[in-house]
Amino acid sequence: PEIKSWIDTVLYDSACDSQPLKDKFRDQLGIALEASLNPRRxxxxxxxxxxxxxxxxxxxxxxxxx
Structure with a gap:
């Protein structure tokens, strides 16, 4: 996809923090998927x-x- 050339990291909600989703973004798009900091933790x-x-x-x- 065209987004691959200029996006290297995507920040998303920690409620859906999943390793399979991170792996899919990394393998198919070359993008690191990062969960936001949850201050309650x-x-x-x-x-x-x-x-x-x-x-x-x-x-x-x-x-x-x-």
Missing amino acids: KKTVTENLPKGMKKLTAYGNLVCNA
Whole structure:
């Protein structure tokens, strides 16, 4: 297909995250199929952060020590 030349990654909903679907996109179209980040599955990061950072939430919000 024509889309193959300029699309290399497709982002889709994690609700339909399936390896057979990823394999089909890769094998037939040469496109990597990636599921979006589900913040409910992630935890707040509080360790090994640079100086001045208190925490990084699962939604990507940075909280400083101030």
